[in-house]
Amino acid sequence: MLTAKYVRDNVDPIRASMKKRQLDFPIDRILQLDEEWRKLKKETEDMQAKHNKTSLQISELKKQKKDADAQKLIGELTDVKKQIEKNDAKLADYQEQLDKLLWNMPNTLHESVRYGKDETGNVEVKKWGNTDKKIAMGHTEILEKLGLVDIERAAKASGARFYYLKGDLVLLAQSLERFALDELARKGYTPIATPYLLKREHYRGVTGLGDFEDALYLATSPREAKKEEDMEDEELFLIATSEHPMAAMHAGEVFSAKQLPVRYVGISPCFRREAGAHGKDTKGIFRVHQFEKVEQFIFSKQEDSWKYYEELIDNEEYIMQKLNLPYHRIEMCTGDIGVVAAKKTDLEIWFPSQQKYRELTSASNCTDWQSLRLDIKYDEGKERKYVHTLNATAVAVQRTLAAIVENYCNDNGTITVPDVLVPYMGKKTIGR
RNA sequence: GCUGGGUUCGCCUAGUGGUAGGGCGGCAGCCUGCUAAGCUGUUUGGCCGUUAUGGCCUUCGCGAGUUCGAUUCUCGCACCCAGCGCCA
Numbered sequence A: 001m002l003t004a005k006y007v008r009d010n011v012d013p014i015r016a017s018m019k020k021r022q023l024d025f026p027i028d029r030i031l032q033l034d035e036e037w038r039k040l041k042k043e044t045e046d047m048q049a050k051h052n053k054t055s056l057q058i059s060e061l062k063k064q065k066k067d068a069d070a071q072k073l074i075g076e077l078t079d080v081k082k083q084i085e086k087n088d089a090k091l092a093d094y095q096e097q098l099d100k101l102l103w104n105m106p107n108t109l110h111e112s113v114r115y116g117k118d119e120t121g122n123v124e125v126k127k128w129g130n131t132d133k134k135i136a137m138g139h140t141e142i143l144e145k146l147g148l149v150d151i152e153r154a155a156k157a158s159g160a161r162f163y164y165l166k167g168d169l170v171l172l173a174q175s176l177e178r179f180a181l182d183e184l185a186r187k188g189y190t191p192i193a194t195p196y197l198l199k200r201e202h203y204r205g206v207t208g209l210g211d212f213e214d215a216l217y218l219a220t221s222p223r224e225a226k227k228e229e230d231m232e233d234e235e236l237f238l239i240a241t242s243e244h245p246m247a248a249m250h251a252g253e254v255f256s257a258k259q260l261p262v263r264y265v266g267i268s269p270c271f272r273r274e275a276g277a278h279g280k281d282t283k284g285i286f287r288v289h290q291f292e293k294v295e296q297f298i299f300s301k302q303e304d305s306w307k308y309y310e311e312l313i314d315n316e317e318y319i320m321q322k323l324n325l326p327y328h329r330i331e332m333c334t335g336d337i338g339v340v341a342a343k344k345t346d347l348e349i350w351f352p353s354q355q356k357y358r359e360l361t362s363a364s365n366c367t368d369w370q371s372l373r374l375d376i377k378y379d380e381g382k383e384r385k386y387v388h389t390l391n392a393t394a395v396a397v398q399r400t401l402a403a404i405v406e407n408y409c410n411d412n413g414t415i416t417v418p419d420v421l422v423p424y425m426g427k428k429t430i431g432r
Numbered sequence B: 001g002c003u004g005g006g007u008u009c010g011c012c013u014a015g016u017g018g019u020a021g022g023g024c025g026g027c028a029g030c031c032u033g034c035u036a037a038g039c040u041g042u043u044u045g046g047c048c049g050u051u052a053u054g055g056c057c058u059u060c061g062c063g064a065g066u067u068c069g070a071u072u073c074u075c076g077c078a079c080c081c082a083g084c085g086c087c088a
Helices: A004-009 A011-021 A027-063 A067-103 A139-145 A151-157 A168-186 A200-206 A210-214 A222-226 A243-248 A302-322 A369-374 A397-408 A419-425
Strands: A123-128 A190-193 A197-199 A217-219 A236-238 A254-256 A262-271 A290-300 A327-331 A343-351 A356-365 A377-380 A383-386 A388-396
Touching: A004 A011, A004 A027, A004 A067, A011 A027, A027 A067, A123 A302, A139 A397, A168 A190, A168 A262, A168 A290, A168 A302, A168 A388, A168 A397, A168 A419, A197 A200, A197 A243, A200 A236, A200 A243, A200 A369, A243 A262, A243 A290, A243 A369, A243 A388, A290 A302, A290 A397, A302 A327, A302 A343, A302 A356, A302 A388, A327 A356, A343 A397, A356 A397, A369 A388, A388 A397
Parallel strands: A190 A262, A254 A377
Antiparallel strands: A123 A327, A197 A236, A217 A236, A262 A290, A290 A388, A327 A343, A343 A356, A356 A388, A377 A383
16 A cells, blocks of 8 residues: 555655656655654554553453443543544544645656656657658548548547548458557467456556546446435546556455566557647547557566566567557656656657657556555565556557558558558458 | 345455454475475564564454444445346
8 A cells, every 4th residue: 555654765766756857746744744643643552552451351350240340441441432533533634635645646757767848858769660751641631532431420420539440441450459469469468358447446546636637538327427425436437548457457466476477468449538638630540539559568576677668668669660660769758757657668650741750659667656556566575565567558559550551551542551460451452 | 126145364264242263375494305295483554662573553345333342233335156137
C-alpha cells in the first residue's frame, strides 16, 4: 500500500524529482501530517493495549464468578473507549488528507529524463527509414476515394471522431493485429484478451486523476444512474488501453521472485474522450474516440525493470522495421511525461502528407507507481517488495493503418500491402 | 433477477463470544550425505524503540451494529460456486 512511510524512506530522490519537474508538490506537508499521525497513533495504540489487557482481566474475573469486580472494570473502560473512538476519527481524517496527497504524487523520474516545458522539449535519439516520399493526398482522402472508410456516416451514427472501416481495410486492420500478436507471442509474451470495463478503485491505481475527466468514459446502466447514493461502487470505466486491465489483473497479489518477469501482450479496443484535444486532427482515423491496440505489459523485479524497458522499445522498433515504416525515437521531457511514468519513450512515424513525424507508440517504465497503488508485490528471500510495471504499444491499429496508407500508396491510387502482412491478407495490393 | 453454499497467511484447510491452529510452498539455520530426506525457527500490515533481536497495535472479503470483548451473533455490500429464470 501507498503510505507516508514511502515518502519518508525516499524523501531525497522525491524532492529532487519534484524540483526537476519544477513542481511545487507539498512534501513537507506530507511529512508533517505523517508525524502528527504517528504521534496520535502511538497514543491511541497504548490506550488500546490497556483496553485489551483490561478485557482479559474481566474474562478472568468472570470465570472466577467475581461479577462485582468485573463490573467495576467495565465501568472504567467506558471512558477509555470513548477517547479511543475520538482518536480513531482524527486518525481517519489525517489518513484521508494524506491519501489525497499521496495518490496524486507524480512518480520519481529516472535521472536521465530532461527538463522541458512541453513536447517541444522532447529529445530525438534515433532515426530509421527513408523519408523521401512526397504525396498529394493525406490518408483520409486516399481511403475515402477507395471507399475503405466512411467518416460522415460515423458522425451521423455516433458523432465526431468515429469512423466505419470497410472492405479490405477491415482485413488489413485484423492482419496488423494478428501480425503483432504473433510476433510477440513468439518472443514469449502471453496473449491476453482483457475486460473492456474496469472498476473505479483499480482505475485510480493505474492513472493520474486528470484522466477521469479528460480521457475516460464512464459506463453506467440507466437504472444504476438513478440511485445517487453509493454511486462510486457501481461505476465502471471503459478502458483507455488494455494496459489498465492487465495491471489490475494482479491487484492485491504477491508473485514469487521466480515467476518474474511476467510478460503479457494484450489486445483490446480503447476508448478515449480526447477532451482538451479540440481542433487537433479532427479528420480521419488518427485521433479518435475508439481504436484497437495491441499492448505489451511486463511485471518485473525492481532491479530488472530498466532492462525490460529497453526490450519493450526494441520490440516496438522491430515491428516498425518489419513493416518498413520510417520512424524516429524520442525521449519524453518532464513537461510531456505525465505523473505515472518514471521514463517514457515514443516512436513517431513519418507521415509524407504532413512531412512530419506523428506519435505511434509509447513505452513507459512506471516503476512502483502502479504497484504501490494496486498493491502488487513479490517475495524475494526474506523481503516482500513492490513489482515494477512497464507498458508499451505493440501496434496502435488505426494510426498504423494511416501510416501504412501514406507510406505504401501508389501513383495509380492503389495501396501496396506490406510484405509481412501479405500472408495474413492473401493479397499484395488493395484498391483494385 | 431468485434460492442456497462460500470468502481465514503465497496456496490448502480447522476453528470457536475470551491471546487464530495445522499442512504445503518460501526463507533462515542445524544435521546428514548420494538421486534426497529429517529436525528447529520463521512466513498480514503498521507504530515505538533499541539493536536486546524487545514492546505494542492491527489482521479471518468490505462496511456498520450489539458487547467489557466479535473471526464467531445481527444488518448492508462486493465477489466466487451450484441450481432456477432471462439472454447473444
